[in-house]
Amino acid sequence: MSIIERVGKKERQYVEEVLSMNFRSSAGYKMTKRLEEAFVEKFDSKYAIAFCNGTATLHVALEAAGVGMGDEVIVPPLTMSSTTFGVLHANATPVFADVDPDTFVISADSIEKCITHRTKAIIVVSLYGLAPDFDRINAIAKKHNLVVIEDDAQCFLGKYKGKTVGTLGDMASFSFQSSKHITSGEGGMLITTNLEYAERIRKYSCLGYAGVSTNKGKISKTDIQEPDYSRHVSLGWNYRMSDVCSAVALGQLEHIEELVEMRIKSAKLFAEAIRNSKILIGQKEPEGYLNSYWAYTAKLVDDSIGWKRFRDKYLELGGDGIYAAWKLTYQEPFFKNMTFLRREELLNKDVNYSDGICPVAEYLQPRLLQFKTNYFDFEIAKRKADVLAETIKYFE
Numbered sequence: 001m002s003i004i005e006r007v008g009k010k011e012r013q014y015v016e017e018v019l020s021m022n023f024r025s026s027a028g029y030k031m032t033k034r035l036e037e038a039f040v041e042k043f044d045s046k047y048a049i050a051f052c053n054g055t056a057t058l059h060v061a062l063e064a065a066g067v068g069m070g071d072e073v074i075v076p077p078l079t080m081s082s083t084t085f086g087v088l089h090a091n092a093t094p095v096f097a098d099v100d101p102d103t104f105v106i107s108a109d110s111i112e113k114c115i116t117h118r119t120k121a122i123i124v125v126s127l128y129g130l131a132p133d134f135d136r137i138n139a140i141a142k143k144h145n146l147v148v149i150e151d152d153a154q155c156f157l158g159k160y161k162g163k164t165v166g167t168l169g170d171m172a173s174f175s176f177q178s179s180k181h182i183t184s185g186e187g188g189m190l191i192t193t194n195l196e197y198a199e200r201i202r203k204y205s206c207l208g209y210a211g212v213s214t215n216k217g218k219i220s221k222t223d224i225q226e227p228d229y230s231r232h233v234s235l236g237w238n239y240r241m242s243d244v245c246s247a248v249a250l251g252q253l254e255h256i257e258e259l260v261e262m263r264i265k266s267a268k269l270f271a272e273a274i275r276n277s278k279i280l281i282g283q284k285e286p287e288g289y290l291n292s293y294w295a296y297t298a299k300l301v302d303d304s305i306g307w308k309r310f311r312d313k314y315l316e317l318g319g320d321g322i323y324a325a326w327k328l329t330y331q332e333p334f335f336k337n338m339t340f341l342r343r344e345e346l347l348n349k350d351v352n353y354s355d356g357i358c359p360v361a362e363y364l365q366p367r368l369l370q371f372k373t374n375y376f377d378f379e380i381a382k383r384k385a386d387v388l389a390e391t392i393k394y395f396e
């Protein structure tokens with residue numbers, strides 16, 4: 001397998017099936033239901049509820065867990081800021097736990113230090129495709145009665161001690177945004193084995209409709225033909241995934257193994273290129289973990305080189321663009337200026353967001369180089385890895 005198609009025949013066939021239904025609303029949701037069922041099977045879960053994206057999933061996961069104003073949710077700052085947006089959307093207070101210097105994912109020790117009597121949940125991010133230490137995190141959560149929400153936007157089919165990432169927390173969130181292992185342009189999924197959470201997730205993501213439930217994402221035609229039919233039993237959001245997007249995601253899910261394998265194989269080439277390097281150290285993959293490598297990420301430990309100089313040399317020698325890690329969430333302007341659309345008034349006042357609260361993440365963020373792994377032609381990945389080896393040689 002040296003060349004694969006990112007978007008295959010199945011995706012096109014399923015989209016055609018949806019289009020051939022002419023968007024009759026009585027026919028809608030069929031493809032989304034198929035996608036949800038396929039997700040349940042793939043993750044050996046009980047419930048899967050499709051969403052319009054992997055930010056809405058996080059918001060609703062928290063709402064389903066009963067998190068709201070006055071509650072604190074522990075999150076890592078080194079991630080795409082949606083993790084924290086979810087907390088603010090739920091009117092709760094984010095509390096930042098630091099990350100591990102070698103694996104770059106949220107640290108169990110730091111989580112423990114962040115717990116107060118107001119903590120209700122932890123959102124753990126499987127950053128770049130690598131799981132955090134779930135055994136320790138789940139033990140902490142159990143001790144303090146906290147809900148664990150997995151943000152697996154960047155991790156499809158990663159493993160933690162033999163278990164598939166997505167099956168370790170109380171709920172797991174996935175994103176199908178275009179950079180992800182599987183994509184439908186935009187989209188998301190929440191999975192859980194907990195019936196109560198699943199019921200609430202469905203209702204809150206479907207405008208609080210009375211007629212929807214865990215395995216039913218649409219009100220029946222017959223229900224709404226009564227004038228006294230009461231539709232809404234709670235507040236909710238319209239976060240549903242469209243059948244067209246579901247068609248693409250279903251096709252993607254059917255060849256997810258090859259899509260993930262290609263990223264892992266590309267990442268291994270990059271890992272090999274930096275194996276003996278003194279200036280670059282790759283994200284550590286502890287024994288018993290399988291990183292599904294949404295990106296291959298390394299820290300530049302020689303400060304005399306500089307992130308931009310390294311990137312420019314890599315580009316000059318024929319490499320692809322290297323992404324920088326996102327600014328830490330609490331250092332983003334929306335956070336610094338507390339532009340939370342009046343939710344800043346709801347935050348617990350004694351939580352500290354000043355620079356210095358997560359020193360490891362603050363050290364890592366400006367030094368991380370995220371190499372893309374979404375090569376669909378293995379020969380190109382090999383050439384890029386050779387360029388990386390050459391770039392390292394130039395600086396060492």
Ligand SMILES: Cc1ncc(COP(=O)(O)O)c(C=O)c1O
Nearest residue numbers: 053054055080082153175176177
């Ligand atoms: C870690 C993480 N969480 C959440 C999201 C949000 O997903 P979406 O873009 O589908 O809203 C992303 C990426 O986009 C992400 O990388």
